[in-house]
Amino acid sequence: MGKVLFIRQQTYNQPEIDSSILRAFDHFGGITHFVSRGEKVLLKVNLVSGHDVTRRVTTDPSIVRAVAKLVLEAGGTPFIADSPGIDSFKSAAEKAGFMAVARELRIECRELTDPVDLPASEGADFKRIQVSRQVIEADKIISLAKLKTHGQMYLTMGVKNLFGTIPGRLKAGWHYNVGLNRERFASLLLDIYLGVRPDFTILDGVIGMHGDGPTSGDPYEFGIIGACVDALTMDFHFCNMLGGKLEDYPLYMAAKKRDMPQCTLSPSDIEGDIPASHVFPGVKLPKTRSMRLLPHIPFLDRLMTSKPVHIPERCIGCGRCAAVCAAGALRHENKRLYFDYGKCIRCYCCHEMCPVKAIEFRESRLVKFVNMLR
Ligand code: SF4
Ligand code: SF4
Structure with a gap:
């Protein structure tokens, strides 16, 4: 079995999304392989800030709805959650369409709050990171990431989505602590990812964002849903497929420094409708920094x-x-x-x-x- 499944998906038509999401879980053993009866399942959406769905800043509600329905069918208790950078959670979640999904399915949609220590993963760079208590207490975590460019980190996909597990303004504090060094910030993202370890990741690339992402870029119809257990492999492949240079991707450089096996990519990692050789024409990637040519000074x-x-x-x-x-x-x-x-x-x-x-x-x-x- 390949490590990443890419499904061709051109619209947010709900029945189509439902069947693509079902296919994504089935490919990796079915929803019951990930969720057992009675388990509390965090659906970690991308709610960086409150925007209308058509701006394509946040995970599309159709995807959240499809995953939540499957979790309910498996007997789990899903809850939709994130921690926006500055907005009030309620109004941001309302704008993004998450509250409507929660009302319809009678599930909780809540802000990630209450920072507690994240147990450090082996080889972690940062020994003390605090994430929301709701993340630690969830029995399972399904990350519902959005495919976007990112001025600071080049791209935001599965791994970067977990930065939102850090509550509210603590996120800005990390930006300040890490400062100008993007590779170090990427190393922080790796530690969060390896500590939180989502059980499954879905990438919403049906219509994502290119240009000045993650909030001010333009919508781009990638026509793809990604699914995987290990988001690092998916993110690195996607960087390649977008025509990006892995050396410009701070996350890749940080993983390479740690000699992580995910840095060795093989076309056989990918299964589904879209091969590793697929090209997305005219995608605009950030040019805010050149990572490769100079060391961090x-x-x-x-x-x-x-x-x-x-x-x-x-x-x-x-x-x-x-x-x-x-x-x-x-x-x-x-x-x-x-x-x-x-x-x-x-x-x-x-x-x-x-x-x-x-x-x-x-x-x-x-x-x-x-x-x-x-
Ligand atoms: S440090 Fe610079 S880039 Fe970051 S928020 Fe302040 S002015 Fe903007
Ligand atoms: S630059 Fe943007 S965020 Fe800043 S005050 Fe003007 S509108 Fe508000």
């Missing part, structure tokens, strides 16, 4: 990394950007932003939390030059 990192810039004519003056900036590098006054680029750690949380695309990236001359050479 804080001074060079700033020069090698695009900086966030304000687009005042789009700004509605909500102040979310300044509120989320853990580095204290951003001040908001009367719809004007003042960046302190010397303090800025290029985490792009301000960009991520802006509801109206009023923060963009500007490539430094050095980044432009390096990207021209590639």
Whole structure:
């Protein structure tokens, strides 16, 4: 059996999604292989912030509905959960369509709160990471990730989805602690992934996002649902299939540093409708930094990394950007932003939390030059 199943799926038509999700579980032994009667099952969606479904920022509710129904049929108790960066959970979950699914199926939809220590995995880089108590107490975890580009981390898929298991503002604290070093941030993501160890991952790539993801990019019809037990293998394959360079993918570089077996990819890892050689035409990947050409040196990192810039004519003056900036590098006054680029750690949380695309990236001359050479 291959390690990753890719199913061709062009629309969010519910009966079609139901049958694709059933196929995904059946391929790996069926839902009862993963869920037993009476078990509490966390459905970890991507709810980075509250957006209408058509923006394609969050996991589509049709996928959440299909998985929740299967868990119920297996006798489990599913609950939908995540922890948005800054928004109120209730209104974000309402906008994303998760609350409607919860009401319809009479299941819980709740915020991940109450930080507790995550038992460190073997060889972990970070010895103390706190995730939500609800994650630790769940009997099973099914990660329902969204396929998107990501300004800071290149791509967000199965592994990155678990960063949301860290409650609320603690996430911004981690951005600040890790600073400019993306490979180190990726190492944190690896530790979270290996500590949380979801039992199954579904990737919603029916319509994902490219360009300025994870919240300000454009929808892209990938027409695919991914399913796997090990999200690392799936994420690395997908990076390749999108035409990305694995050396530009911080998660891959962090895994390579640990000599993880998932870094050795084989076309036979993949089964289903879409082979490893599949090409997605015209996908725009982030060019915010060149990982490969220089080692991590804080001074060079700033020069090698695009900086966030304000687009005042789009700004509605909500102040979310300044509120989320853990580095204290951003001040908001009367719809004007003042960046302190010397303090800025290029985490792009301000960009991520802006509801109206009023923060963009500007490539430094050095980044432009390096990207021209590639
Ligand atoms: S200004 Fe934006 S990119 Fe820079 S540290 Fe603050 S939130 Fe991160
Ligand atoms: S840049 Fe975006 S997040 Fe910041 S104040 Fe303007 S609209 Fe709000």
